[in-house]
Amino acid sequence: MTIAPAQKDRFLPEQINLSRGACAHCGTALAPGQGAFCCAGCSGAHALVRGLGLDAFYRRQETAAGTLRPPEAPPSFDAATLATAEADGTHRLELMVSGLTCGACVWLVEQALAAEPDVLRARASLSARRLTIGWRGGADRARELAALVARLGFRVAPWSPACLRATEDAEGQALLRALGIAAFGSMNVMLVSVAVWAGGDMGEQTRALMHWLAALIGLPTVLVGGMPFYKSAWQALRAGRANMDLAVSLGVIATTVMSLSEVFRNGPYTWFDSATLLLALLLAGRVLDRGMRRRARQAVAELLALQDGSVALICADGTTRAVPAESIRAGDMVLIASGDRLRLDGVAAQDVVLDLGATTGESVPREVAAGQALAAGSVNMGPGFQMRVTAAVRDGSLAALGRLLERAEQGRGRFVSIADRAARVYVPVVHVIAAATFLGWWFGVGVTWQEALVPAVAALIVTCPCGLAIAVPAVQVAAVGALFRRGVLVASPTALERLASADHAVLDKTGTLSEGHPELLPDEAVPPDALRLAASLARASRHPLSQALVRACPDAPALDSVIEVPGFGLQRGDLLLGNAAFCGVTETSDSGMSLYLRQPGEAPLIFRFSDRLRADAAEVVAALQALGLETELLSGDAISAVEEAALATGIGPWQARATPADKAARISTLRAAGARPLMIGDGINDAAALAMAHVSASPANGTDIAQAASDIVLRGNGLAAMPYAITVARRAQKLALQNISFSLAYNVVAVPAAVLGFVTPLIAALVMASSSIIVILNALRAGKETA
Amino acid sequence: MNALILLVPMALLLGLLGLALFLWTLRSRQYEDLDGAASRILFDDLPKKDLPK
Numbered sequence A: 001m002t003i004a005p006a007q008k009d010r011f012l013p014e015q016i017n018l019s020r021g022a023c024a025h026c027g028t029a030l031a032p033g034q035g036a037f038c039c040a041g042c043s044g045a046h047a048l049v050r051g052l053g054l055d056a057f058y059r060r061q062e063t064a065a066g067t068l069r070p071p072e073a074p075p076s077f078d079a080a081t082l083a084t085a086e087a088d089g090t091h092r093l094e095l096m097v098s099g100l101t102c103g104a105c106v107w108l109v110e111q112a113l114a115a116e117p118d119v120l121r122a123r124a125s126l127s128a129r130r131l132t133i134g135w136r137g138g139a140d141r142a143r144e145l146a147a148l149v150a151r152l153g154f155r156v157a158p159w160s161p162a163c164l165r166a167t168e169d170a171e172g173q174a175l176l177r178a179l180g181i182a183a184f185g186s187m188n189v190m191l192v193s194v195a196v197w198a199g200g201d202m203g204e205q206t207r208a209l210m211h212w213l214a215a216l217i218g219l220p221t222v223l224v225g226g227m228p229f230y231k232s233a234w235q236a237l238r239a240g241r242a243n244m245d246l247a248v249s250l251g252v253i254a255t256t257v258m259s260l261s262e263v264f265r266n267g268p269y270t271w272f273d274s275a276t277l278l279l280a281l282l283l284a285g286r287v288l289d290r291g292m293r294r295r296a297r298q299a300v301a302e303l304l305a306l307q308d309g310s311v312a313l314i315c316a317d318g319t320t321r322a323v324p325a326e327s328i329r330a331g332d333m334v335l336i337a338s339g340d341r342l343r344l345d346g347v348a349a350q351d352v353v354l355d356l357g358a359t360t361g362e363s364v365p366r367e368v369a370a371g372q373a374l375a376a377g378s379v380n381m382g383p384g385f386q387m388r389v390t391a392a393v394r395d396g397s398l399a400a401l402g403r404l405l406e407r408a409e410q411g412r413g414r415f416v417s418i419a420d421r422a423a424r425v426y427v428p429v430v431h432v433i434a435a436a437t438f439l440g441w442w443f444g445v446g447v448t449w450q451e452a453l454v455p456a457v458a459a460l461i462v463t464c465p466c467g468l469a470i471a472v473p474a475v476q477v478a479a480v481g482a483l484f485r486r487g488v489l490v491a492s493p494t495a496l497e498r499l500a501s502a503d504h505a506v507l508d509k510t511g512t513l514s515e516g517h518p519e520l521l522p523d524e525a526v527p528p529d530a531l532r533l534a535a536s537l538a539r540a541s542r543h544p545l546s547q548a549l550v551r552a553c554p555d556a557p558a559l560d561s562v563i564e565v566p567g568f569g570l571q572r573g574d575l576l577l578g579n580a581a582f583c584g585v586t587e588t589s590d591s592g593m594s595l596y597l598r599q600p601g602e603a604p605l606i607f608r609f610s611d612r613l614r615a616d617a618a619e620v621v622a623a624l625q626a627l628g629l630e631t632e633l634l635s636g637d638a639i640s641a642v643e644e645a646a647l648a649t650g651i652g653p654w655q656a657r658a659t660p661a662d663k664a665a666r667i668s669t670l671r672a673a674g675a676r677p678l679m680i681g682d683g684i685n686d687a688a689a690l691a692m693a694h695v696s697a698s699p700a701n702g703t704d705i706a707q708a709a710s711d712i713v714l715r716g717n718g719l720a721a722m723p724y725a726i727t728v729a730r731r732a733q734k735l736a737l738q739n740i741s742f743s744l745a746y747n748v749v750a751v752p753a754a755v756l757g758f759v760t761p762l763i764a765a766l767v768m769a770s771s772s773i774i775v776i777l778n779a780l781r782a783g784k785e786t787a
Numbered sequence B: 001m002n003a004l005i006l007l008v009p010m011a012l013l014l015g016l017l018g019l020a021l022f023l024w025t026l027r028s029r030q031y032e033d034l035d036g037a038a039s040r041i042l043f044d045d046l047p048k049k050d051l052p053k
Helices: A005-010 A040-051 A056-060 A103-114 A141-151 A161-167 A170-198 A204-225 A227-238 A244-264 A272-307 A397-412 A418-445 A449-463 A466-485 A495-500 A509-513 A528-538 A544-552 A617-626 A639-649 A660-672 A684-692 A704-709 A721-755 A761-783 B002-027 B034-040
Strands: A090-098 A119-125 A130-136 A155-158 A310-314 A320-324 A333-336 A346-348 A352-355 A366-368 A385-389 A488-490 A504-507 A563-565 A569-572 A575-578 A594-598 A605-610 A630-634 A677-680 A695-699 A712-714
Touching: A040 A103, A040 A141, A056 A103, A090 A141, A103 A119, A103 A141, A103 B034, A130 A141, A141 A155, A170 A204, A170 A227, A170 A272, A170 A761, A170 B002, A204 A227, A204 A244, A204 A272, A204 B002, A227 A244, A227 A272, A244 A272, A244 A418, A244 A449, A244 A466, A272 A449, A272 A466, A272 A488, A272 A704, A272 A712, A272 A761, A397 A684, A397 A704, A418 A449, A418 A466, A418 A721, A449 A721, A449 A761, A466 A488, A466 A495, A466 A721, A466 A761, A488 A721, A495 A695, A495 A721, A504 A509, A504 A660, A509 A630, A509 A639, A509 A695, A528 A544, A528 A569, A528 A575, A528 A594, A528 A605, A544 A594, A544 A605, A617 A630, A617 A639, A617 A721, A630 A639, A630 A660, A660 A677, A660 A684, A677 A684, A684 A695, A684 A704, A695 A704, A712 A721, A721 A761
Parallel strands: A504 A630, A504 A677, A677 A695, A695 A712
Antiparallel strands: A090 A130, A090 A155, A119 A130, A310 A320, A310 A333, A333 A385, A346 A385, A352 A366, A488 A712, A563 A569, A569 A575, A575 A594, A594 A605
């Protein structure tokens, strides 16, 4: 996959037929003076795409500007170790591809890979963002293939088990199959039933034939299609609870038994159509509900997979090798490059400078003395160093935290959703009515027990469950879908209900209210040209401060022949960008948050950085307060920084220097006092508090452990979507209540009619369908954009 | 009445055929990437490369 020089020349920027002002590859707005591309990566990607003859991509792509800018660094993991050998000697690789957002992207990736001579198949899934490549040859090719996708501008990550759990959803498949069977059954039974309803003059024998036909189709349908409900009802029964699925199961089974008895005695009607239609409608609701939540979970898994990193293991011969963090054992030596996040606990033989933002909440990097324990999750802000690992992943501090979280999650599983609360009251009442009807007709009126069964089961089926069982899920589908479009990922089924009832908001500072990474402080003394030059140099480095410079001046072109001196800075000829010692400046209090630029013949310039509050932080806090939530700030950072943030955002009480235990304790104090706290946090130190809170949210740049502990993950930047999420959750809760009361009101009319024996299967079908449709239409209002 | 002997099995058979097809699509994972499938029909296929034997 190399582009011949002659071919490159054919695609000079002037020939490219695109409107001026946007990068020809990724669509980022261009700065004056730039050619057709925003960076060298885009230029390379464009040449690659055109060289393959795939430029139709540019006419079709629908990605947001800037998403396809190729990352500066190659993929940090070793793709060759992920390749699996197939039986026929070929290899297979599964990758998570971020940025795969439109059909044209799928096409580009697949075709670019298919153009490789040894690639046998390449298939990208747009909804799962998963790419499967199969090729002839050794595992080593995996590196080149992964790098090829990265060069096109897509970020690749290993397809992790977390992604697998989110997509290979056996339960979802089972639901879909049940829906197909129930839909087939209900339509065919209806065919027979309509003949019976319409054929009043039908002979006795023909009617018997029709009844037997309906039973033939209906029985297997009820048996197979109802499985998901029977299983759930059985679980609830064993736990000694009544849930909506129990009502559905009993209704369906009772209807089937009654219909069978009607078949044997050749009664006027069978009710197989009601039973199967009920199943089909409920399953359709459930499949939609699941599909919506699956999308949200997949998006969360995508965020997590991008964070999944490998570790540079130092082998016995002194070379380093990238291996998954899971394979590291205690006692191994690993190399932590400048700017890397520590994946494991360990100790270093030298003093190191770490950004502990994620582990303690401190926003200023801290020097850790040699021999002191370094906690996984912190970021190396100083030069690269060697670390001796003290605990494997599963014994380390992160794993211990994970186990704590699991216990906290189980505690929260006691939350009872509104649908279940309704079911607890509703199910016994309905069953008592049905039993009373049966006994009333049998003994009171004196008909045979078979005849008495008909009104009793009719009462079960018209009250039951259809509207009521759909009432809440329909609202959830609409609301979760609307939130998904605004970048709010709802991962837990009861999260919306809990969010609606939250009355207290506890926020973390570092990474939540603030950006969580250094940002350049504006300084009048720095001329724009110098900033641009510094940013151009900084493009060559992954160090957090370099990246902050690049963010401050995103249109700076990349420079070639920049040398990175690890731990000190960047050098290009006699141009220097780095720390004080590197640039020959005597600095007194270097907090690790400043850089110097030295140009030949000029005085060195200083760039200062700090962890800045998000632009919309004050707005979000004000919006939360307007929604009636009490706000408070809980941070592990120093007192002065927390006080400053509290004043700037107008947040209520604040507490600084809070350890993870302090945070968790504060949440349990709030809960003990009867409050329902919403915890918003991003760090490892917030995870326990997140798991214990009534409901929790974490921003997209949060640590993976915080996101896993949260009910809601905010994709996109900042917290701006949080007040909107609360508004939608509250509206959804209101609509769910409306739907439940509507279903109950329906019963006030339908139940007496059924008890008195006026309801035929035709009426039951009409009642069922109409109440469901009204409930669904009402639920759609939850997704409306404006309240 | 005689027509039923023919029509009823035919209707059932056609229905079952549809069901079998649905189960087949489900088994061959055709519902895994609905968004991708929607845009896939618009792709122009490039000429197939010659696979070296």
